[in-house]
Every structure is written in C-alpha cells, then in structure tokens.
Amino acid sequence: MSSAVNILLAEPRGFCAGVDRAIEIVERALQKFGAPIYVRHEIVHNTYVVNDLKSKGAIFIEDLADVPPGATLVFSAHGVSRAVQEEAAARGFNVFDATCPLVTKVHVEVAKLAREGYEFIMIGHKGHPEVEGTMGQLDSGIHLVEDVADVAHVKPAQEDKLAVVTQTTLSVDDAAEISAAVRARFPKIREPKQQDICYATQNRQDAVKLLARQVDVVIVVGSPTSSNSNRLAELSRKLGVPSHMVDSAADLQPEWLEGRGRVGLTAGASAPEILVQAVIDRIRALGAVAVQRMQGIEETVKFPLPKGLKLDA
Structure with a gap:
C-alpha cells in the first residue's frame, strides 16, 4: 500500500x-x-x-x-x-x-388502509424480517415486488383501492425506480404522505454519493445481513468506485487499498462507532497518514423508550 x-x-x-x-x-x-x-x-x-x-x-x-x-x-x-x-x-x-418507530408507522398505515378496503404493493426484499413483519400485519392483500420486473406480475383483486409501502432500508434510487413502475401500471395508487424509506437510510446514502466522488475506494462497516449496509456498498459500486463491506477490522484486506491514496469510510445504521475506530486503526497500521471528516447532516432524532423501561419506572 x-x-x-x-x-x-x-x-x-x-x-x-x-x-x-x-x-x-x-x-x-x-x-x-x-x-x-x-x-x-x-x-x-x-x-x-x-x-x-x-x-x-x-x-x-x-x-x-x-x-x-x-x-x-x-x-x-x-x-x-x-x-x-x-x-x-x-x-x-x-x-x-x-x-423502530419508523417501521411501526408503516404497520399503522397498513392496518388503517386495510380497514378502508385497500390492497397493498410492498417494495422490499423477500425474506427480510422487516418485510415479513409488515406483510404479516394482514392475512392477505399485500403483494411483494423486489424489482421493476416484478411489477408486471402483480395481480390485485381490484385497482380502485391500492396503496404502496416500502421497506425502510432500501436503496433510495432503486425504490424510486420501482415506485415509478408501480405508478405507471397503477396510476391511481395511493402513496404514503412521507416516503417510507427512513431518514437515516436516506442520509447515509446521500453521504456515500458525496464520499464516492472524493475517494478511490469505499469501505463500509456493516454485517452481511444488514440491508442498509449492503445498499451503501452497492451504491458506491454503481457510482464506479470499488467498495468492500467489513464486519470487523480483521476483515479488511490490505490489497483493497493498494495504489489507492484516498479511502472513504462509512458504516451502516446498525454498526457501532467502536468498529469504525478499529478499522481506522487498522488502515493507520497499513500506512494511513490522515483522517478527515466530511461535512454532513447532524442527526438529532431520538425515539422514546417503551413504558416500563424508563429510569424512573
């Protein structure tokens, strides 16, 4: 290196x-x-x-x-x-x-519209626990689409009352493309007032778009099962920058950094900062001379704990 x-x-x-x-x-x-x-x-x-x-x-x-x-x-x-x-x-x-309260918001919307007679198209990854949880809010009437091609195969019982919901950790760009295909096929479809993709997923993807322009390789700290971490690595590759996911600093391969003077580093929404610092230490040991922070959105969102777990409870 x-x-x-x-x-x-x-x-x-x-x-x-x-x-x-x-x-x-x-x-x-x-x-x-x-x-x-x-x-x-x-x-x-x-x-x-x-x-x-x-x-x-x-x-x-x-x-x-x-x-x-x-x-x-x-x-x-x-x-x-x-x-x-x-x-x-x-x-x-x-x-x-x-x-997550942002997932609960989707569940509440599904339950409310189902009572009004709506069927649903859900954009998401089959087998992901969030998708299973959301689709499991109803006994039937939710059609899963994973990509644009799936949209053509949806067969709702009726098209007058049809709504779309989204897994919260998808690629923002992929979801927009699939949503456009859904709208083209079902022009009357009802969309959520605010997009379902969560603020943190959006912010981390936006940051990678900025990061990828300035570096030669992107390292994403995140576990293989983490949907939002996988999307960060995918996004970087789509932008033409090689990207590798690491579950821990030990996964980092020195050859990934060969001849690459600028290394971008990010972490999925479920990856703790202690792992990011360990990766920085490993890259330093391999010869890194400087660490710089990008300018970015400061997140101030905080969600309350359930009753019965507060400190005074």
Whole structure:
C-alpha cells in the first residue's frame, strides 16, 4: 500500500435513532429484570452488537416456543407480524417492542388502509424480517415486488383501492425506480404522505454519493445481513468506485487499498462507532497518514423508550 493514504469519514454514518433505542431496550430490560432476556431475531443486524448483548445475558431466538413461560421477550427493531404478537401475548410473556418507530408507522398505515378496503404493493426484499413483519400485519392483500420486473406480475383483486409501502432500508434510487413502475401500471395508487424509506437510510446514502466522488475506494462497516449496509456498498459500486463491506477490522484486506491514496469510510445504521475506530486503526497500521471528516447532516432524532423501561419506572 502506498504510504500517503488519507481516510475520509462519511457524515452521518453508523447508529440511527431506531438502533440506539432497540439496543437500549435490551440493556434496560437486562438491568431491570436480570438475565436472561429473550430477543426474537437479532435485535439489529450487526454481529458485534448481538455478541455484546449475548455476553450480558440476552438470548436470541427465532421461535417463541424456545422462550420459557413468564420470561421477558423483546421484539427486534425490524418488527414482527401480528401472528407473532398474538402468540407472545397468548404465551404470557413480558413483552417489550423494540420495533423502530419508523417501521411501526408503516404497520399503522397498513392496518388503517386495510380497514378502508385497500390492497397493498410492498417494495422490499423477500425474506427480510422487516418485510415479513409488515406483510404479516394482514392475512392477505399485500403483494411483494423486489424489482421493476416484478411489477408486471402483480395481480390485485381490484385497482380502485391500492396503496404502496416500502421497506425502510432500501436503496433510495432503486425504490424510486420501482415506485415509478408501480405508478405507471397503477396510476391511481395511493402513496404514503412521507416516503417510507427512513431518514437515516436516506442520509447515509446521500453521504456515500458525496464520499464516492472524493475517494478511490469505499469501505463500509456493516454485517452481511444488514440491508442498509449492503445498499451503501452497492451504491458506491454503481457510482464506479470499488467498495468492500467489513464486519470487523480483521476483515479488511490490505490489497483493497493498494495504489489507492484516498479511502472513504462509512458504516451502516446498525454498526457501532467502536468498529469504525478499529478499522481506522487498522488502515493507520497499513500506512494511513490522515483522517478527515466530511461535512454532513447532524442527526438529532431520538425515539422514546417503551413504558416500563424508563429510569424512573
């Protein structure tokens, strides 16, 4: 690697308000009720965060049958289906819902419009827990589209009452392209008042667009399962800049930096800053001489904790 390597840090990057809140819910539950606390699905899609919470007494499960009666259960930030909520209530767990409020907003909109007789087209990735949670708000009437080609195959029962919703962590540009195809096929479709893609996803993607113009390679700190982290790496590549995702500093390959004097560094919304600093240390050890922060939006969003976990509770 050439010796004069400069690191440019994206702003904003890393944790968003929904992730902060979800992790704090698990930590507060551990403090208040003691270990173990059960969490349905990874609380957020980050290996470091999950392992850290496991070391404190969190047990991550997919099947509610693995949770003993009377236990405290936390739903992950991605949200859950109505069936999971109902099963948890029937089993009598002490439940705290760490679903990101921006995902809950989509669930509320789906429930409200369904009562008015609407069917839905959901733009999202099949199998992602957020998509399963949102589609699971209804027994039927939600059609998933993953790309523009899927739009042609949607067969709603009627077209007069049709609405579109979106996974909150998609590529902003891809979602806009798919939305345009949906509108072209269903001109009367109802769209959300505010786009479903969350502010943090939008801000991190906007920052990568600025970052990619100024660097020779982009490193994204994020776990392979993290949708929004994957979108950052994809976006950089679409802009013609090589990009690599790392779950930790140990994943960084020195050859990625060969002959690249300007290294851009960002992190998905579920990746903690401690991992970013570890990657900076590793690049410094490989010869980086300077770290510079980009100018960027300062995020001030903060979401309240559920009742029963506040400090005075």
